[in-house]
Amino acid sequence: MTTSETPAGLPGAASDTAGPASAGPASARPVLELSDVTKTYVLDGVEVHALCGVSVEVREGDMLSIMGPSGSGKSTLMHIIGLLDHPTSGSVSIEGQNVVGMTANELAAVRNKRIGFVFQSFNLLARTGAQANVELPLVYAGIAAPERARRAREALAGVDLGDRLKHTPSQLSGGQQQRVAIARALVTNPSIVLADEPTGNLDSRSGIEVMALLQSLNAAGITVVVVTHDANVARHGKRIVELCDGAVVRDSQVTDRIFAADEIVQLGMNTAAGASAVAPVEGAGE
Ligand code: ADP
Ligand code: MG
DSSP states (O other), rough: OOOTTOOOTTTOTTTSSSSSSSSOOSSEEEEEEEEEEEEEEEEEEEEEEEEEEEEEEOOOOOOOEEEEETTSSSSHHHHHHSSSOOOSEEEEETTTTOOOTTOOHHHHHHHHHEEEEEEOOOOOOTTSHHHHHHHHHHHTTTTHHHHHHHHHHHHHTTTOTTTTOOOOOGGGHHHHHEEEEHHHHHOOOOOOEEETTTTSOOOOHHHHHHHHHHHHHHHHTTTEEEEOOOHHTOOOSSSEEEEETTEEEEEEEEESOOOOHHHHTTTTOHHHHHHHOOOOOOTTOO
């Protein structure tokens, strides 16, 4: 894998998106804009200020790591960016569209079209095969069965699991389950992939494979946001935003970026997942 690969057919896979060492070019358009976002939870009458005025702008083609200790507000921020939760105050825009004040249905529509999610615990349906798990977002999007099957198989082939279509999660390794989850995140052809501790439940080799996949998606033009408490995982991104007690304490470009494809070579890992580019999902995103 080279970081300059830009398979055709992926959203934003234009020649002017970020190059290998570039970090969210200033000329790229903003895909995410958070301004002075707060989130206050009230639990048994006690207020918990999970986010206290967070402003972050993420441009197309960036790979951002959100880092911070446990309880610093990372997941809360991820839920707000992913339109899974409302901020208490402040504004959130996705691709120039202000989402504050949207109804639940409107939010779901934006979410399904624009955002792919990857979670620490994979969140796959346990008694359901890989292909059917990947098809699920397309069921919600109202895509007809033959087209769903075609796109799901293509997405699974793109994460090197084209030969595991019927396997249920318990018949797959942790790394394979996370790759199914990545295929599910990609099958709707989103412009942004959000990953919350995507390597948290994996051994280090599987974690490297997952980071290789996320980097290859980003090289193909998808904006990637990874939430992690692990500084090494964070260094796979182009930029790190550090949270502490619900506030941004640092926002910096990564100067010593780790490329998972290099780690795979160094470890002599015999894996196609890190070596192959992610296959474009044709016809997705309409
Ligand atoms: P992180 O992901 O960095 O570990 P979180 O965003 O999960 O942090 O949590 C930030 C703070 O908000 C913590 O103090 C946590 O206890 C609190 N918190 C998170 N979710 C809720 C909730 N649903 N109700 C009340 N407090 C919450
Ligand atoms: Mg968390």
